[in-house]
Amino acid sequence: MQSFEWVDAxxxxxxxxxxxxxxxxxxxxxxxxxxxxxxLMKGGVVNPSRVVNLKxxxxxxxxxxxxxxxxxLGALVTLARISKDPEVRRRFxxxxxxxxxxxxxxxxxxxxxxxxxLQRPRCWYFRDEHFHQARGDEAERVRExxxxxxxxxxxxxxxxxxxxxxxxxxxxxxASVELSGPGGKxxxxxxxxxxxxxxxxxxxxTVIAPNELLTRVRIPxxxxxxxxxxxxxxxxxxxxxxxxxxxxxxxxxxxxxxxAAIALGWVxxxxxxxxxxxxxxxxxxxxxxxxxxxxRAAVSGATPLSKNAYKVPVLEAVIRRxxxxxxxx
Ligand SMILES: Cc1cc2nc3c(=O)[nH]c(=O)nc-3n(C[C@H](O)[C@H](O)[C@H](O)COP(=O)(O)OP(=O)(O)OC[C@H]3O[C@@H](n4cnc5c(N)ncnc54)[C@H](O)[C@@H]3O)c2cc1C
Numbered sequence: 001m002q003s004f005e006w007v008d009a010x011x012x013x014x015x016x017x018x019x020x021x022x023x024x025x026x027x028x029x030x031x032x033x034x035x036x037x038x039x040l041m042k043g044g045v046v047n048p049s050r051v052v053n054l055k056x057x058x059x060x061x062x063x064x065x066x067x068x069x070x071x072x073l074g075a076l077v078t079l080a081r082i083s084k085d086p087e088v089r090r091r092f093x094x095x096x097x098x099x100x101x102x103x104x105x106x107x108x109x110x111x112x113x114x115x116x117x118l119q120r121p122r123c124w125y126f127r128d129e130h131f132h133q134a135r136g137d138e139a140e141r142v143r144e145x146x147x148x149x150x151x152x153x154x155x156x157x158x159x160x161x162x163x164x165x166x167x168x169x170x171x172x173x174x175a176s177v178e179l180s181g182p183g184g185k186x187x188x189x190x191x192x193x194x195x196x197x198x199x200x201x202x203x204x205x206t207v208i209a210p211n212e213l214l215t216r217v218r219i220p221x222x223x224x225x226x227x228x229x230x231x232x233x234x235x236x237x238x239x240x241x242x243x244x245x246x247x248x249x250x251x252x253x254x255x256x257x258x259x260a261a262i263a264l265g266w267v268x269x270x271x272x273x274x275x276x277x278x279x280x281x282x283x284x285x286x287x288x289x290x291x292x293x294x295x296r297a298a299v300s301g302a303t304p305l306s307k308n309a310y311k312v313p314v315l316e317a318v319i320r321r322x323x324x325x326x327x328x329x
Contacts, residue, residue, distance in 0.1 A: 004048050008056040012180050012213055018052045020182060020211035027203060030054050030213060032076060032115035035107050040120060044129035046203075054114075060215065061112075065091065070221040075114030075214045079103070079166065082113060091222055093329065094230035094247045098169040101232040104239040114214040117167055117177065117191070118206060121160040121198040122241055123150065132200060147305040149241070152312060153268040155303060160198040161266045162205060165245050167191060168265030169230050170217065171273065172247035178216040179208055186215070197269030223259075225252045229325035233318045242266045244315045248326040250281070255327075257281040262298065262323070267315055274298040277319065286327045295319035 009015035019028050026049035031037050033055075040046040054060065054076060061076040065087045073082065082088055083100035102108060102116070125131045125142050142150065142159050150159040170191045177194050180186050189207060198205045208214060232245040244266045251259035260278040265271045277298035284290055295316045302312045 002047055005050040006053065007050060008053045011057060012060070012215060013184070015052050015054060015057060015213055016180060016182055016211055018050065019213070022049070022210075024049050027210070028052065032112040033078065033107075033110035034115075035103075035111045036115060036119035039127075043127055045120070045127065045132065054213070063088065065221075067221055069218075071219040073113050073217040075216060076112045079108040079111045079113065079116060080105070082166070083108065092169075092173060092219060092228070094172060094228040094249060094326075095166060095169040095219070097230040098166045098232070098245070098247065101230075101245075102165050107239075113166065113217050114177075116164050117170075117194070117217075118204065118208065118214060119163050120205060122163045123160040123198070126160060126198070126200055143305055146307065148307040148310075149243070149266070150305055150308055151268050152302045152304045152308055152315070153264075153272055154197075155269070155305065158197045158199060158269050159305060160269060162195055162198060162270050163241075164195075165232055165242060165265055167195060168245045168263045168271045169247040170219070171271040172228070172249045172261045172263035173219045173222075174261065175217055175219040177214050178218065179212045180215045181209060181212040188218070191217075192271070192273070195270040222249075223251050225258070226250070227252055227326050227329040229322050229329055231318050231322045231325070233314060243311055244318055246315070246318045246322040248319075248322045250286075250323075250326050252286075252327060255285045255287075257284060257286050257327075262294070262319065264298065264315065264319070267302075267311060274319070276300065277323075281323070286323070288324065291320045291323040291327075294323055 028050040029048040060074040062074045064072045079099040089096040228249045230247045232242045234240040247263045249261040260281040262274045277294035280294045299316045
């Protein structure tokens, strides 16, 4: 491992100014829980000159709910806390379940919601420093390689999928992130626009600038009649990464669906809203047959790669079950 400078930041302003100072052409990076960053450093994919520790900044780990404003999570709130917080569990059960099913208890105790959204892809080619140094079109070579966990939608330009599973629930809930930059400037970006298709040539897969910090995650207060469910499907019931994950948020009036948000994770470069399935559900009474039709519509446009066609029927079944689970919640 190469040497680097370590700074314990005391405030958002200090962290932002430290991030802006690149000394020798190497990146200056923020560290929250360090679960992804340290892996990337050990793997030689990220070689920073300075690491700015955010954990020492007071006040970035709050959870607040307000009936008008909705939920506000500080960027340093851990996945463990999100999964257990009674308010989050009561009002945003799909997010609580997504946090609970991510990684291991040890990782969830350290991993933060901000760092989770900013983690890089788990694609094994991306994680190999030698692959980065090789020449040629990497998407083309992954397309021909071990692509069983890669994208089955929107995979013309990149076949990698975004790693965050809580992001799937956040997209279904219409969440936004607050970014803080120099001069105290902040901007709010919907999570759906914040995440970018992973790209090996870029240092990050989000619209965050190198001198910005993710400071908060916000979810609007749910309307009356909102029901939700989340399911992460792995190859086995353990801390493995998913084959796919699905978050469903419905606004119901009796048995009738008035509004639907269906987000699909680990099947496209960023969590994908299924407009096809949502359209099919709205205005109709939800039953097993309607859920089946919606799931079929959601996968109809899939373009699987050489080794991941198996994901299509798995995703279809998970969507059907998660839609029914949301309505029954
Ligand atoms: C065995 C295992 C299984 C896993 N399974 C899952 C899973 O199922 N689902 C899932 O979602 N994840 C999973 N993970 C990944 C884990 O959840 C992430 O690595 C973790 O959430 C990253 O958060 P962190 O706080 O540790 O981020 P860090 O590693 O500290 O940071 C990640 C990135 O974000 C940047 N950063 C962090 N915070 C900020 C901020 N506030 N502002 C600006 N930049 C920032 C850092 O510079 C870095 O680039 C798994 C990990 C392991 C080891």
